[in-house]
Amino acid sequence: MAFEGLAERLQGxxxxxxxxxxxxxxxxxxxxxxxxxxxxxxxxxxxxxxxFITSVKERAVGQEVLKSLTPGQQVIKVVNEExxxxxxxxxxxxxxxxxxxxxxxxxxxxGAGKTTTTAKLANHLRKKHNRKPLMVAxxxxxxxxxxxxxxxGKQLDIPVFSMGDQVSPVEITKxxxxxxxxxxxxxxxxxxxxRLHVDEDLMKxxxxxxxxxxxxxxxxxVDAMTGQDAVNVAESFNERLGITGIVLTKLDGDTRGGxxxxxxxVTGTPIKFAGxxxxxxxxxxxxxxxxxxxxxxxxxxxxxxxxxxxxxxxxKAKELERKMRTNELTxxxxxxxxxxxxxxxxxxxLLGMLPGAGKMKGMKxxxxxxxQLVHVEAIVKSMxxxxxxxxxIINSSRRRRIAKGSGTSVQEVNRLIKQFxxxxxxxxxxxxxxxGKGKKKGGFKLxxx
Amino acid sequence: xxxxxxxxxxxxxxxxxxxxxxREGLTKTRDSxxxxxxxxxxxxxxxxxxxxxxxxxxxxxxxxxxxxVMELIDELKDEARTRNIREAHDIQPLITEKLAELxxxxxxxxxxxxxxxxxxxxxxVGVNGVGKTTTxxxxxxxxxxxxxxxxxxxxxxxxAGAIEQLEVWGQRVDVDVIKQQAGSDPAAVMFDALQAAxxxxxxxxxxxxxxRLQNKVNLxxxxxxxxxxxxxxxxxxxxxxxxxxxxTTGQNAMSQAxxxxxxxDVSGIILTKLDGTAKGGxVLAIRHELDIPVKFVGLGExxxxxxEFVPEQYVHGLFADVLDEAEAAxx
Numbered sequence: 001m002a003f004e005g006l007a008e009r010l011q012g013x014x015x016x017x018x019x020x021x022x023x024x025x026x027x028x029x030x031x032x033x034x035x036x037x038x039x040x041x042x043x044x045x046x047x048x049x050x051x052f053i054t055s056v057k058e059r060a061v062g063q064e065v066l067k068s069l070t071p072g073q074q075v076i077k078v079v080n081e082e083x084x085x086x087x088x089x090x091x092x093x094x095x096x097x098x099x100x101x102x103x104x105x106x107x108x109x110x111g112a113g114k115t116t117t118t119a120k121l122a123n124h125l126r127k128k129h130n131r132k133p134l135m136v137a138x139x140x141x142x143x144x145x146x147x148x149x150x151x152x153g154k155q156l157d158i159p160v161f162s163m164g165d166q167v168s169p170v171e172i173t174k175x176x177x178x179x180x181x182x183x184x185x186x187x188x189x190x191x192x193x194x195r196l197h198v199d200e201d202l203m204k205x206x207x208x209x210x211x212x213x214x215x216x217x218x219x220x221x222v223d224a225m226t227g228q229d230a231v232n233v234a235e236s237f238n239e240r241l242g243i244t245g246i247v248l249t250k251l252d253g254d255t256r257g258g259x260x261x262x263x264x265x266v267t268g269t270p271i272k273f274a275g276x277x278x279x280x281x282x283x284x285x286x287x288x289x290x291x292x293x294x295x296x297x298x299x300x301x302x303x304x305x306x307x308x309x310x311x312x313x314x315x316k317a318k319e320l321e322r323k324m325r326t327n328e329l330t331x332x333x334x335x336x337x338x339x340x341x342x343x344x345x346x347x348x349x350l351l352g353m354l355p356g357a358g359k360m361k362g363m364k365x366x367x368x369x370x371x372q373l374v375h376v377e378a379i380v381k382s383m384x385x386x387x388x389x390x391x392x393i394i395n396s397s398r399r400r401r402i403a404k405g406s407g408t409s410v411q412e413v414n415r416l417i418k419q420f421x422x423x424x425x426x427x428x429x430x431x432x433x434x435x436g437k438g439k440k441k442g443g444f445k446l447x448x449x
Numbered sequence: 450x451x452x453x454x455x456x457x458x459x460x461x462x463x464x465x466x467x468x469x470x471x472r473e474g475l476t477k478t479r480d481s482x483x484x485x486x487x488x489x490x491x492x493x494x495x496x497x498x499x500x501x502x503x504x505x506x507x508x509x510x511x512x513x514x515x516x517x518v519m520e521l522i523d524e525l526k527d528e529a530r531t532r533n534i535r536e537a538h539d540i541q542p543l544i545t546e547k548l549a550e551l552x553x554x555x556x557x558x559x560x561x562x563x564x565x566x567x568x569x570x571x572x573x574v575g576v577n578g579v580g581k582t583t584t585x586x587x588x589x590x591x592x593x594x595x596x597x598x599x600x601x602x603x604x605x606x607x608x609a610g611a612i613e614q615l616e617v618w619g620q621r622v623d624v625d626v627i628k629q630q631a632g633s634d635p636a637a638v639m640f641d642a643l644q645a646a647x648x649x650x651x652x653x654x655x656x657x658x659x660x661r662l663q664n665k666v667n668l669x670x671x672x673x674x675x676x677x678x679x680x681x682x683x684x685x686x687x688x689x690x691x692x693x694x695x696x697t698t699g700q701n702a703m704s705q706a707x708x709x710x711x712x713x714d715v716s717g718i719i720l721t722k723l724d725g726t727a728k729g730g731x732v733l734a735i736r737h738e739l740d741i742p743v744k745f746v747g748l749g750e751x752x753x754x755x756x757e758f759v760p761e762q763y764v765h766g767l768f769a770d771v772l773d774e775a776e777a778a779x780x
Contacts, residue, residue, distance in 0.1 A: 227699025
């Protein structure tokens with residue numbers, strides 16, 4: 001990747017000043033240059049970057065950094081703090097109308113992901129908030145856009161209101177609202193057509209829908225990969241409609257997502273959700289602090305831990321911990337762990353959340369293949385019960401049989417067995433260390449770590 | 450003004466309508482970009498450090514990318530020094546020249562490799578929401594108008610409504626769509642489509658694929674398989690693999706070009722949604738670093754708004770005002 005995180009970027013400057021007694025103003029200036037590059041490479045708008053650098057520089061030169069013993073870390077800390085603050089500090093929730101139904105209008109450019117997000121949001125409202133949403137197919141322009149929403153509605157078993165593509169979106173909205181009242185829906189999500197912010201006719205249409213529906217929430221859907229133009233788009237939509245929130249989509253890609261900062265800065269409205277995948281449940285609340293780290297290329301440990309927590313059974317984790325302590329770990333436990341890791345999501349996604357994963361040698365361009373897990377699984381499943389309980393008995397003829405049974409090679413079987421015994425050794429050391437400290441670390445422990 | 454003359458000559462050989470399409474489609478882009486450029490020249494009469502800093506920002510605001518911009522600025526600084534350019538007004542043509550140079554490649558490489566006789570297979574790839582299906586519809590229309598027999602393959606079996614979307618386009622431009630049910634194996638759809646194309650003696654087969662983010666290894670492998678199936682059925686095919694890029698995309702487009710390039714050997718880029726305010730400057734960086742040419746640009750919503758990319762036209766579209774001014778000055 002062409003991108004380097006801020007930490008890597010600052011390394012060069014830091015090497016230079018290491019050993020110097022103190023950090024000069026010129027050094028800070030150079031560091032700010034690197035910060036600027038990092039932000040620009042992350043697609044943060046250059047105007048936003050400029051303002052940001054000015055404010056950080058003030059804090060940095062204003063002695064905080066100069067006096068500290070680890071100026072590099074201090075700079076990163078200041079930058080991270082300022083970025084989080086700019087991002088909006090706390091998490092922000094979706095609006096609820098005093099008198100139902102709550103009306104939510106979706107708007108954005110073509111291809112930002114409005115229709116998919118509408119379905120995800122409806123699913124979220126029903127699942128997490130116990131609501132009864134109605135989706136409205138008001139995109140009459142893009143071929144089969146209505147069909148797309150209807151298909152998603154069917155998948156989720158959430159009703160979709162549509163009148164075909166020969167009726168004006170305003171008319172559709174009007175009828176949809178009547179229907180929502182009639183059938184007691186407490187949320188109405190209006191999926192509008194994608195449009196360019198400079199398309200006067202279509203922007204006027206949004207005005208009309210807004211005037212009629214008087215929405216409680218107008219969400220601007222923004223592709224996280226958007227470049228410098230994000231400010232123009234967000235500014236135009238905001239001036240015209242007065243948006244109340246932003247949904248950032250396609251954040252499961254490898255983009256730094258600097259657009260998040262840009263749109264937040266120009267509209268002043270909070271980012272409420274993040275689209276994290278193609279599945280209908282892949283909509284997550286937006287965490288400003290995590291996004292700040294991501295833009296700076298510092299990984300996303302918190303999301304990783306959270307993913308682990310929601311997917312790992314606590315009782316099982318405790319049992320595993322006991323087994324690790326007593327060194328009783330078997331291949332059966334291993335298999336169980338494998339299942340749990342798999343349930344957390346694609347491996348490359350998990351790896352991407354680790355800070356420094358991009359920096360590690362050999363990790364830089366690593367392509368994690370989830371299919372390798374399938375091989376491992378097949379190998380373990382080709383073992384007999386006795387072999388799984390006591391791997392020591394697996395001799396060469398057993399290895400050949402396992403390889404045959406799993407459709408892999410003896411080498412692969414060897415590798416896995418070796419890895420397993422090393423893992424056991426490592427775990428013994430780790431648990432030993434913990435005991436030595438005399439601290440009982442409660443709660444959750446990540447498998448394999 | 451030698452360089453401008455060259456551009457003028459090159460585009461004067463093309464029809465008025467094409468030039469008009471570029472000019473019109475790039476209006477919004479030009480307004481902001483060239484407006485800034487002109488302001489720059491007006492505000493800074495001298496070429497100094499500040500001038501270059503401002504120029505740097507203008508280029509960055511067009512998504513050209515920090516790395517390419519830095520190189521470009523360094524080159525300009527050198528050139529300005531050796532040519533002894535001090536006035537801001539005099540450096541403007543140099544900037545235009547450098548930009549066009551970045552985009553220009555070997556003669557004719559922006560043309561699609563259409564087979565003289567027999568079937569030409571074109572595979573479309575890209576991330577979600579860039580406009581693959583729409584582009585295929587427009588391109589089908591274009592080939593159809595040229596009198597070719599066109600067939601579409603509905604290879605996006607994943608996204609809800611994608612097959613129907615392609616079918617609507619098929620009806621609009623009156624070409625057949627080969628499809629299977631939603632959720633079926635895209636490689637199998639391609640196999641069917643290739644058989645159909647062969648038996649019906651089609652000239653052009655345009656293959657749609659599901660949008661996928663380039664960091665999804667399994668989905669990229671699926672795409673590799675689709676391509677493999679095509680090559681197995683027709684050696685030498687696909688004759689073109691076109692990566693569809695959204696002009697509003699920022700630096701991630703580079704990662705898209707790299708990864709899709711590795712997986713499917715991308716032969717050209719289609720830059721869509723250029724009719725907004727986005728400049729799509731990242732194609733300069735992609736051309737520069739990966740040497741993948743832009744072959745088509747989407748300049749509007751109409752069926753005719755997919756245009757063959759002509760670097761001179763693009764630069765002309767961006768700098769139309771400057772060119773006119775230069776011409777006026779000469780007369």
